[in-house]
Amino acid sequence: MSKDFLQNPDLSYLNLSSGNAFYQLEVPEMVEEALRNEEGTLADSGALAVDTGKFTGRSPKDRFIVFDDITRDAVWWGDINIQFSPENFNSLFLKVTDYLNTKRFYVRDTYACANEEYKTTIRVVTEKAFQNLFAHNMFLRFEAEELGEQPEWTIIAATDFLANPEIDGTRQSNFTILNFTKKIILIGGSGYTGEIKKGIFSVLNFILPEQRDVLSMHCSANVGKEGDTAIFFGLSGTGKTTLSADPERGLIGDDEHGWDDSSVFNFEGGCYAKCVDLTVETEPQIFNAIKFGSLLENTNYFPGSRKVDFSNIEKTENTRVAYPLNYIDHAVLPSVAGLPKNIFFLTADACGVLPPISKLSTGQAMFHYISGYTAKVAGTEAGILEPQLTFSACFGKAFLPLHPIRYAELLGAKLKKHKVNVWLVNTGWSGGGYGVGKRMKLSYTRAMITAALNGELEKVDFTEHPVFGLKMPMTCPEVPLAILNPKNTWPDQQLYDIKANELAVAFIENFKQFDAFENEEMQRSLPKINEITV
Known part of the structure; x- marks a missing residue:
């Protein structure tokens, strides 16, 4: 008005x-x-x-x-x-x-x-x-x-x-x-x-x-046609927005949500999406939401025009667009859905060590949640030339007024009460670390997430990762068997063992800040350093 x-x-x-x-x-x-x-x-x-x-x-x-x-x-x-x-x-x-x-x-x-x-x-x-x-x-x-x-x-x-x-x-x-x-x-x-x-x-x-007693979460969320809610946690560059934008599922929201005893709900009424290298082919929902009423920040035009050059990052890599949620065709309005059935922790592991998908126990979920691991690679921030391990508690450390253990314990209590599946998904590297291996194909990641959402991974056998103790599926529809166990993708498997131990040490060192607050479940979920036989 x-x-x-x-x-x-x-x-x-x-x-x-x-x-x-x-x-x-x-x-x-x-x-x-x-x-x-x-x-x-x-x-x-x-x-x-x-x-x-x-x-x-x-x-x-x-x-x-x-x-x-x-x-x-x-x-x-x-x-x-x-x-x-x-x-x-x-x-x-x-x-x-x-x-x-x-x-x-x-x-x-x-x-x-x-x-x-x-x-x-x-x-x-x-x-x-x-x-x-x-x-x-x-x-x-x-x-x-x-x-x-x-x-x-x-x-x-x-x-x-x-x-x-x-x-x-x-x-x-x-x-x-x-x-x-x-x-x-x-x-x-x-x-x-x-x-x-x-x-x-x-x-x-x-x-x-x-x-x-509501868990506030830095995550995206969507819901299937059967009312099954899924939550996606992940830091910048892990694919949180891309993987939650599924045309077969309704979008609850792309960034901030709450989880109480009966629902998952969006805090916001809009989206604040990154625009760098945006195309209608890669992100059609976001691209088509850029219209009258949307707000573009720090983008550049092609010379002599008002057409945005989304590949131009002269001002910043952090180009953005803000638009109301109803600009997305499959948005859930009002943005409230039922309790989650599946939760995905997304990490872009530049070490190439973590499995492309693995299932977590409640203790492991709390441990990986409070760890909030990913890796920044060249190009994500000015001055980064080599991969840098990053830990951001609860996948949003910068926004947590309370101690991270409060959020982790609240997550653990809700997982137990509502019997939620938690998956760790590595959207990073396979076959070697950054510069040697290759980035996990988006089509494979989508297939693994779809299999988890559809319950297909409940029917397969699992094997345990020797260092991180994660349950790795031995088969997954539409995904090559060879990539499901990351060690099998490395030409030098002894080098894989060395790198897995190095990553485990980084996790353990990061977790020391929470030693005074840890519970037994999280302590049992710490990775184990294995002896390597030369």
């Missing part, structure tokens, strides 16, 4: 003047505002294309949590969750709102969590119109008649406001600060919209497990 028909809410509680606000604009109005403000241009697809400025990704070292009575003993403090004083927050809040009162700004009421029981209402106040379009696309949308009440949480994003670190207590001029007492997320100095999205995700990662 247009601003002409909606009265601006009273924003005095936020130290903001309602007279400067543009409230709950329709998509065409937000696009018009962005174009009027010269924030971006329209691509030939109709999508609004913008540059987010200096920051084309999140700035984790500049994300803070206010240290107070609510967070003091609950938050997992350290290099992920950095303390910020209430006094500095209050001072900076007034500076940001005073700054916005000199501008025209945009206000949107929205909410998170598709399951009504956990609905979290959000007011998003942004300096830029494109940020408000992002909020419209990414969060769940109210009907006009549902508006009116003061939301529970508020996000204030002042793109061009710069902090003074010496006075304001920040590390540098940009910041994202979560205040659980005031229920405000304060963002400044960055136009990257992912700070808005992940700010709320961090909030839900605190509230839902701590207060509601």
